[in-house]
Amino acid sequence: MDASNARTARPLHYSAARERAAAFFGRHAIRVIGALAVVYLLLPIAVVVLMSLNDPAGRYNFTFNAFTLDNWANMCGPYGLCESVLLSLQIALAAAAAATVIGVLAAYALTRFDFAGRATANVLVLLPMTMPEVVLGASLLTLYVNAGIPLGPVAILLAHIMFCISFVIIVVKARLAMLDSRLLEAATDLYANPWRAFRRVTLPLAAPGILAGAVLAFALSFDDFIITNFNSGSAMTFPMYVWGAAKRGVPPQVNVVATLIFLVVMSLAVTMSIVTTVRARRAR
Amino acid sequence: MTSATTAGRRRWAPYLLLAPMVVWLLAFFLSPLVTLVMGSLQSGSFQEGFVFTFEVANYVHVVTTYWPWFLRSVAFAAIATVCALLIAYPLAYMIVFKSGRWKYLLLVLVVAPLFASFLVRTLAWTTILADQGVVVGALRTVGLLGPDQWLLATPVSVIAGLTYNFLPFMALPIFVSLDRIDRRLIEAAGDLYASGFRAFRRVTLPLSLPGIAAGTLLVFIPAAGDFVNAQLLGSVDTQMIGNVIDSQYLRALDYPTASAISVTLIVLIIGLVALSLRRARTDELF
Structure with a gap:
């Protein structure tokens, strides 16, 4: 063996x-x-x-x-806990949606086209990931203060979309690179225009990668503390709630929320991994 | 539609597709860095407003005052990176070469901690390392800890927390690079009478260096800037530079100093990363 x-x-x-x-x-x-x-x-x-x-x-x-x-029975007992979870869910959904759209378009351009500036664009995508989060958060704070953008949910959302884009692009690019380009050529040979080829061939085949990117963006946004810490003003996301509570004693309901989120994301990930395993076995 | 317009469209399509990403990163990644650098050269106070005076003295102040925090951050992050490598490499190796059909499930378990809230799972370490806890009890029984010694609020707990929190970022790239290795190369080494260890050292390890390099970056960079572990698991004596940035911006409201610290941190990290990559002679691998 x-x-x-x-x-x-x-x-x-x-x-x-x-x-x-x-x-x-x-x-x-x-x-x-x-x-x-x-x-x-x-x-x-x-x-x-x-x-x-x-x-x-x-x-x-x-x-x-x-x-x-x-x-578990009294999850929303501690003041502000469930409100913070709700705000985090809203921000994470919006950030994941926006980052996925922006990221898929960019990933498609970076894998399917050859153009001047592609290498630069690839580097630009990686740059935010090479910065410590504390610097990303702090620099955004200086921008918001200078530009007069109020701190709060919108400021958090703008920041989250920024750091999620890179992760979506990397995941989707990996998936697109695996696709057989002959399928696209076949579609073009059969008189599909580029948009139709994208919608009917690329998009369905890349769907698992897009889904994975979206889930990753959601998880990253929901869990982000360091960047949010600098941009939240008085807005209270779930991590901000935990951070505040850590000083006076975290109520056990926080563990209930963390457990629930873990179970939801985990079951999604396990399902995806089972699908991957089954497909890999079938391909063999 | 004529072929000329199709070709024209084809030429502009990638730029149009990239435009939202580029605009977003220009607006919320690059331009904040510009305001950060500008802000680090300002003087004044939060109440009376900050003015741009090309205040290079901010940097002198930052380096002379906060060098112990920079030093501690780099040291903690470096130790955590090494620990993460020592744990993640065997783990990734096992998943790739020894786990058979459990491969993808194990991979999910490796990233599982990322799905449990960062702050909550860090707080869980206060339970695990508590003075009355099992770990401290066991270490005291073995004699590694004296009866009046503890783990929480020490550099050990902060480094343990950093190692734990960023371990998946070390394990994943190593997994990817090991998984890509053509098994026939390792078999060939065996056929040429290389022992298992020798085959590992001469074939597997060199081929996994890109994964180690990527993992090192993905652990060292966030660890060096982290302040959560130092805050939740450490004490005043284990504060890192991230704690200083946090308190200078959000409590002292000394934006110029805080910005100068942030810029110094970026420069320090880029310098160290460039140096270590050159030292490790892995640059030709990228």
Whole structure:
């Protein structure tokens, strides 16, 4: 199967013990390390879910005290929590929609056309991702203050669309690059005009990539704290709520919201990965 | 429709398609950077207004006052990047070469933390590393921590948080570069009597260098600018430069100083990234 089979025929001077040790490491250690890494990645998520079922002893929801379902039943109990979730949902939906439209157009241009300035455009797309978020947020604050744009939901939305565009373009470009260009040529040969070829051939084939880009943009926008922190004014998104609450003790309902969002996005991602796996197997 | 107009349309089409993206990034990415640099050269106060006076002294003030925070940010980010690499590489290797049909599911698990709110999952570490918690208890039993020592509010917890939060950004590019490797190259190394380790060192590792380089950038850059982990898991003594930028803009309202710190951070990061990429001699890989 893997390299271990190829290793059976080997010069005699090769130490058998070392060989066996190396084979053991190759076969098992990497799996053990990998499994530990997965545990490390998932442990905090398990804690988030666990603490959503906690009845905290004091103001701080840090240690597990007693099991309760009250937090789930009374999700909107803490003042302003559900309003903040609603605002975050609105911003994330709008940001994902706008970034997806802008991003798909750009990704299409960058993969299907050869033109002067394409390399520059590719670099421009990557630039926002090479800046620390704190700098993006701070620089936007200086722009808003100078241009007299009031801080708040609109300022947040403009910023979120900006950083989501790059991610959408990268995801969609990867998908478009995988497409067989002969399909498009076939459409053109059959007298489809460019728009019709785009709508009837490219768009359906690129749909999984576009969907993935949109989901990614939604998740990034919903979860953004650092940039929002500089542009929110008095607007309270969900991450801003958590940040404020962290100083006086986060109510367990925050963990309920985080768990719910995690489950929704996760089931979307698992569905997509199953579809990918099934398709890959079928293609084989 | 004549062919001339089709060709003309064809020539302008990519620019029209790109226009919204370019306009948006010009307006909300590049022009803010310009106002940031301009702002860093202003003087005045928030109440009386800031004036552009080409105040280079702001930078002198920033570097002489805040160099410990810059140093700490770079050190924390560098350690977190190395830790992330040490965890992510075996993980990505396992997923690509040892996981069989679980590959895509494991890949989803790797990005799963990104779906749990950044702030909430960082706060979860305060539960895990709490003084009465399992981790501190175990470390005390083993003797790695004294009875009056703890993890929270120390550099250890801040670096652990940074490593954790940006780990998927290290694992994903390494996964992609490992997944792209033609398996026959590794088999060929085995056929030529390379041991498993030697084949890894001479074939797999060099071919995965672009993934390591990309992952290093994707972890180091956000980690160096982060202030969430230092705020939630650290103490006053573990504050990073991001904390200073945050408090100077939003509490001290000292925009020129805060802008000068931000510009210095960008320059510092670009410098370090350029230097390390040249050192690692990975530039020919891009």
